[in-house]
Amino acid sequence: MGKGRGSRRTETYDKELGDVVARAQRGDETAFSMAYRTVHPPLLGYLRGLVGDDAEDVASDAWLEIARDLGRFRGDGAGFRAWTASIARNRAIDHLRRLKSRPRGSFLESDLAELPARQDTAEEALETVTTRQALALIAELPRQQAEAVLLQTVIGLDGPAAARVLGKRPGAVRSATHRGLKRLEKRLLSLARGRVTDSDSSPLGESR
Structure with a gap:
C-alpha cells in the first residue's frame, strides 16, 4: 500500500x-x-x-x-x-x-448506506468511505478502542504518541487499536452482506 x-x-x-x-x-x-x-x-x-x-x-x-x-x-x-x-x-x-x-x-444509520461492498482490512475500508461514515462506525466502538483508532486514523498519530495522549502504555493502546479495527472490519462485512441480501431479495432480483 x-x-x-x-x-x-x-x-x-x-x-x-x-x-x-x-x-x-x-x-x-x-x-x-x-x-x-x-x-x-x-x-x-x-x-x-x-x-x-x-x-x-x-x-x-x-x-x-x-x-x-x-x-x-x-x-x-x-x-x-x-x-x-x-x-x-x-x-x-x-x-x-x-x-x-x-x-x-450522533450519526444516522442512513449515512452508512454507501459502504464499500468488500475490503480486505478495516484500514483499507475506512479509506474508501466518507469521513462522516467512518466516524459513525468508530463511534460504535467501546470508548478505549474508539479513542485509540481515532487518534491513529483521524489525527494520524503513531502508537507511542497516541499512548501519551491517552496516558496509557503503548502496548495497551496497540491492543485497543487492533481490537477496534477488527470490530470495524466485522461491522463493515456485516453491513456489506446486508446490502447484498437486500439487493437479492428485491423484486428486480427475483428469478420468477
Whole structure:
C-alpha cells in the first residue's frame, strides 16, 4: 500500500507543520492561521468521534487554550499534532462531565448506506468511505478502542504518541487499536452482506 511513500509524506508534512508552528510562536499570525487550517480538520473529526454534534463548540474551547499556551509548546510537527489532540481530548472530557454522559456519535444509520461492498482490512475500508461514515462506525466502538483508532486514523498519530495522549502504555493502546479495527472490519462485512441480501431479495432480483 505504499507505506514507504506514505511515511515520507508524513515526515515532510510534519516538518512543514513544525516550521509553521515555530513561526507562529514568534508572533507570526499568518503562520498560526496556517497551522490552524492544517490541524483543525482532523482535530474536529476526532472530537466528533468523542462528543458528536458538540464538536465545534469543544474545538473552539480547545483552540483558545492552544493559542493561549502556544509559547509553552516544545516539539516538532508530530508533537504539535499530539499536543493539540491532548488539549482537545481534555476539553471533550470536561464537556462530557458537564453533560454527565458517555461519548456517543450522533450519526444516522442512513449515512452508512454507501459502504464499500468488500475490503480486505478495516484500514483499507475506512479509506474508501466518507469521513462522516467512518466516524459513525468508530463511534460504535467501546470508548478505549474508539479513542485509540481515532487518534491513529483521524489525527494520524503513531502508537507511542497516541499512548501519551491517552496516558496509557503503548502496548495497551496497540491492543485497543487492533481490537477496534477488527470490530470495524466485522461491522463493515456485516453491513456489506446486508446490502447484498437486500439487493437479492428485491423484486428486480427475483428469478420468477
